[in-house]
Structures are given as structure tokens and as C-alpha cells.
Amino acid sequence: MTIVEFDTIERLLRDEDLAGVTSVLSTMSVAEILAAMRRLRSNRQALLYRLLDKDVAMAVFERLAPAVQTELVAGLRDEELVSLVEDLDPDDRVLLFDELPAQVADRLLHGLSPQERRLTTPMLGYPQGSTGRRMSPEYVRVKPTMTVAETLDRVRRVGSDVETVYTLMVTDEVRHLVGVVALDDVVLASESTPIGEIYRETASVTAISNAEDAARLCADLRAIALPVVDSEQRLIGILSIDDALTILEDAESEDAARAGGAEPLRRPYLSTPIHRLVRARTVWLLVLAVSAMLTVGVLERFEATLGEAVVLALFIPLLTGIGGNTGSQAASTLTRALAVADVRPADIGRVVMREAQVGLTMGAVLGALGWCIATPIYGVDIGNIIALTLLSVCTIAAVVGGAMPLLAKTLRVDPAVFSTPFISTFCDATGLLIYFTIASAILGLGSGS
Template identity: 55%
Template sequence: MTVDFNNDMTGAIDTISQQITSSNLTGVAESVVGLPTRELVDICERLNVKQRAVVFRLLPKQQALEVFETLAPPLQSDLVSALRDSEVASLFAGLDPDDRVWLLDELPAGVAPQLLRGLPDRERELTAVVLGYPQDSIGRRMSPEYVTTHPGLSVTQTLARIHAGLEHAETIYTVPVLDDGRRVVGIVSLRNLMSASGDTLIDELMKSPHTVKATADVEDAARVCADLGLLALPIVDSESRLVGILTIDDAVRILENEETEDAARQGGVEPLRRPYLSTPIRSLVRSRVLWLLVLAVGATLTVQVLEVFEDTLNAVTVLALFVPLLIGTGGNTGNQAATTVTRALALGDVRSRDILRVLGREMRVGFFLGLMLGTLGFAVATPVYDLGIGVTIGLTLVAVCTVAATIGGIMPLAAHAIRVDPAVFSNPFISTFVDATGLIIYFLIAMAILQI
């Protein structure tokens, strides 16, 4: 028997919403208590703020904390605003220091100090360590809770350390090895510890470590952790002293957020940073309107070009028929190049210094694409109209594809070089730029071929 999870979820949410509307709290409790945490998170993501708070209050304390930890930081922020101070303090204290900072970055500035004051001294100090790093640095996302060992300690002594730190350590599967100055000199895995004899020294088991400075860019550090397949990446200060660790689950979370943000901006919207169904209408409007205004202003360039070449259009009206084709082809070619290079930048396949190599490659790619499309355009347009129109369309497609691919390829690299998000400079702006440029190329070729 096949169960339709989406239909079941929709039905459960409709039932819970109706029960809340009718103040049937007993019914709500019966509907949610006992559900797996993942299903509760899915339900909470689809309810509005007030409904989410009601459901949350009816959950057992431990399960409420598990759900809270799994929710996206913006939804956690909504709950903080909707719950009582005592409930918020309990939830906030139950989070790990790095998860606390994710939440604090979403809260109004006046709320954060109040929550921090309510923490136990140890938790407040650990959270303050993470908060002390810049917003986009990996230090802001690392965990300051870890277990370490020393090259001169034995496996038995190290396992005792791990056992003593089980309650607070973010992970025990990868253990940094520190010298007397707290500098990271190696790394040892729990697997190797468990398979070695008790009197074996850590110096004999440890491997060379991969480390990242706490001030490094958050996405770059997460990419290192994911690409190397590390369960935990030591984060160090300028003197190679350990200050925290980045676990693989946090690295994946960071990369998912960054890729979601890039994908949104390439499509001409601001990232929502929360599930779609829990995003207020005003936030959806705000995420799109700015880009539409920018693109509308940019589109005036196309109008200006058409006005300049109005006489050319009047002389050969058939030219107007091909404007949508040329604009669309140029925009799509540029967007393809920009998306490919932006992704290569994110993966570390190219750097800003590779701009000339990328320019050469995309110029050749654009030329060959244009040659194929131009040949097709020539073959279609010539029998229907005449040889002059066919040659004009063919040559324009070659030129437009070459220019569009070249511009689309180098714009993300130029943006990265000046420390601007490459996604911002990609598809929407490239489409606008290529539209105007493509029309200029089109009319200049038409004037030369048709002797207008």
C-alpha cells in the first residue's frame, strides 16, 4: 500500500488549523503529540506565526527543544516573539552556542542582550566567543565546544577525555591534537582510537590536520570541509591555536544557504531564508519588487536603442519581426555562461585571476554556438524573405552569441574580484545589458548588409 505523504501532511495541517480556530486545544494536542520531530517541523513550517506558537506550547519540553533546534533561524525568531519570556529563556539555553548565534543574527538588536543575560555563565562565555567574529567569517558559525588531546597522551587517556566531554562536545568522531601552546599539530579519529591498544601514544596515530582561520569566509571554509569529506574541521586563530570546530552538518547547512541565495539572485529575487508557505505576503513582495524596478530601469536602454534606429525599422519593417528572437537568444546565451561560471566559482574551479582564460573559452563557445544558430537562421530566413535578410540574421546571431557568452562569463569573475556577490551580477543584469548590445549589433549589421 502506497501512502501519499504530501496529502496526509496537507490534511493534518488543515485539521490542526481548524482545531486552533475553534479553540479545540485538546484536539490539537492529540494531533501533534507523538508525531516524529521531522513531521512536526514540516507542520510548523506551513502554519502561520500564531498557530505555530500554539502547537509549540502543547509539545513535551524535550520534543519542543528538538523541533526548535531543527527550525530555520527566521522561524525560530518568530517563535521567540510569540512565546513567553520563560519559555524563550529555556529554549535559548538549550541550544548549542553556534546555533544560538544563528538565532541571534535573526533577532532585533534589543532582544539579543536580554537573552544572553539569562544564560548560565559558561554558556554566555561560549556564545560570546562566537559572536566576537565578523558576520561573514567562519568564526561566526563554528562550535566552541570540542574535545582535544595531546601527542604525548595515550589512547586510554584520550578516550577518558572523550568520555568526560560527551555532554558538551559538538562531536567526538574527530579529535584535534594540540601541543603545549594549544596549536593544532594533528588530528585523530575515534575509529583509530578504538582500534588501537590502550598504551599507544597519540603521536603515533595522528594525521596531518587541515585547518582554516576563524576570519576566513564562511562559504570558503564550508567548501573545504565538504570537499575534503571531513567530519570536523579545526578552526584556528592567526597563531594556529584552536578556537573551534566546524562539523560537516554545519558545513552542509552553510552551503545549502549560500546556494539557495545564489539561485534566488540569479532568478532576480532576494532569498526568502524561510519556507515559502511560512513567508508573509509582504516579504514575498519585498523580495521581488526591488529587482523588478532595477530591471525596468535597465530595460529603458532597449527602448532607447529602438528609438535611435527607428528610421532603420521604418525602412525595412521585416527587421522588427526578428527582434524577440535575437534578444531571447542573446539573453539565454549570456545566462548560460553566467550560471556555469558562477557555479565554477562556488566550487573553487576558477578564481578571479582566471578571467582572461575564461574570456577566451567563453568567446570560443559563444562563437561556435552562434555559428550553429546563425547557419540555421540563415537557412530559414533566406527562402522566406531574401538573401540580405538571411545574411543579416545569420551574422547577427554569430555576433550576439559571441558577445553574450563572453560578457556572461566574465561578469561573475569581475564581481568576485571586487567582493560583490557574483549572483547579483548574473542573469538579470546580463539579460538587460545583452538586450541593448544585441540590438545595436543587429541594426549596425542590417545597415551594412542592406545598405539602409
């Protein structure tokens, strides 16, 4: 979609020229329509959606964020809504139900056909954030005793109704997972070959496992589909690579938002109402404002010290900036390492030792540089204060920044919550406390009134 096309749609919507909008939409692809909707306000999104052809509307709806789907649902008649939800894949349907009010979701669930309700209801019973709520219960299942000819016949019969036909699930008579077989291996084998001779074993995940962990495993294995089993190793669904990548993308967006001191929007920026943007940021600002009072308290305690040696105030921005950035770097590195399973909470001892060495080395380098710059101008005492403070601050900030994500994971809190803003503020206060303590000792000053 070009800028001209979007400007044309926006102008036609503003002028309420619905016939003109319909004409323009008829020339656009689903991807172009989605791009246009992401740039429109919610009320105009709903109007644009109502002008789409039924088949196009279904394709567009499936690819919208659940939060946007929820707003569109509010403007649809019951018969339109039931038809729309009926055509969704079960996993997409569950995501939509999670966003809707409970009464609306329950009404829609009971309006589904018996077959679709049978597929959806068990998924709603799994915990939020679990693989069971993101899997697809629609897949091709074959047995080891089936021949290639029988398998291909089964694919032709049910292939149009499943998530993917490129990876087939192999189970025994009572649905215990045996392995998987790729469609290309089936096609290349002779028709009389039993599936038991060409399938391979595979990793699987349980329905109650964390969806992000399962998605990470699926991506690491480069698997088109990852089997999902129950506690008795019976196959109940698959996690496709498409859904896995969506889960990981959502997780990355959430971590990036929280690392920047905000809540994730879960919808396109330009279509997000102003009050939601404010709400996504204000809560974090309030939390950070309260934590920043630590810094104010430290400055107040050492007010007398500053009065006796005003030159110390000149280095406050430098020291707090370096301390905060050192802690944030360590936190970001460890948050990422946790996400890709490079480290576990049990590794906290090793992480602390490594970060202490990293922080000590960086502190020594920066401290030496600071001493060389400060000493000729402000004297040896100030140079020593800056050098020792940088050495201490970098070491402590690196240790705290590295340990906090692991502690958060242990407490079952999103590690990103303890990322950049919070740790930066904490390191500011700690760095000032170290700075004035060292300064008081070297210069022989009082620590406060």
C-alpha cells in the first residue's frame, strides 16, 4: 500500500464517501488492507471493516491483533459475529475469547457448531500462557502400520481442515505419540512402504507447559509443527511454527516495552487510543518516581558534604549515568540469555561471579581514565574519589543488573520488569551512596546534618 492510497482512503472515510472507499478496497490485497487499518483510529477501522467483502473480511479478521478484533466484534450483529468466530481456527478463537467479556465469550461459545465447540472448549480449560491455549487441535494423525498410499489418501481427505499437512503426527492405537513423518518423505517413498519405516522420533511439549518455552523449542528445532501431549503422552494438538513465531514476537515486544518503562500496547501504535497510551506509560512512571525518591534521600543525607565540597556535584551526572547504564547492560544481557535458555535461575552463583569480574574490569578501566582526567584539574583527592567510585559502582551495578532477572524468574515475575528503568534508578541511588561515602572518607567531611 502506498502513502497515496492510504491518504485516499482516509479522505474518503472523512468525507463519508463509502462507495469510494469500497471501490478502492476492491483493488487492494489483504496485506494492504491490514496496513491501512493499522494506521486508522478504531472508529474508522470498524467502518472500513464493515465495507469489506465477506471472504476478504474473514482473511483480514484472522490476522488482526486480538485487541483490535475485540473492538470490531462490538460493532457486529450476533449472526455476523457467530459466523465470523465459527470460521476462525480454534487457537485464534481462544485468543479472541480471552479478550472478550466473559458473558460475550460464553454466548459465542454456545453459538458454535458442536464440532467447533468440541475443539475449543478443552483449550479454554488450560491456564493462561500455557501451550494448550495456543496449540491447534487440528492435525493429520497416522499410525505406524499404515502404508504410504493409505497415508496420502488420509491427507487428501482431511488436509483442508488441519493446521498443516507438511508434518504428520504418528501415534499408536491409543494416541500415544510415536513420532512424526514429513510429507516429502511420504511422497518420495513407495506406496507400499509402512509409515513405521520412515517416521522419526521427535521432541514434544505438554499442554500445561509455558507457551513461550514451547515456541522457543519449536524455533530452535526448526520444526514445522511441534507435538503437544497430555500428562500420559497422548497427542492432543500441535504448535505450528507460524504460531510459535507469533508467540516469540509478542514476547519480544512485551520485553522491549517493559525494558523501556511501559506496558505493551498489543495493537498498532497509530490505532491505539490516547488514553491507552497514557495508561501504558503512567503506571511505570509512578513506580519509577517512587523509586527515584531513593536518589533524593541520598542527596538530602549528604547535603552537608556537598556544601563543604561543591566540586563533588559536578561528577554526579557522570557517576549515576555510568552506574545506571552498567546495570542496564547486564540486565538486558541476562534477560535475553534467560529467554533463549542460555542460563537458568540455578546459575545465579556463576552469573554473579562473571558479572563481578566484568564490572571490576570495566570499573578499573573507567576509573583509570577518570583519574587521569580529574587529577590534573581538581587534584589528587578528587581523582582518587572518582577512580574508586567508578570501580565500586561498575562492579556493584553489573552484579545487581545480572542477578535481578534471575531472581525475577525464580519469583515467577517477568524478568523484563526488573530491566532498564528500575535497575537504572536503583543503581543511581546506590552509586551516590558509594560516591559520598568514599568522598567523606578521603576528604574527611561530615556525612550529613
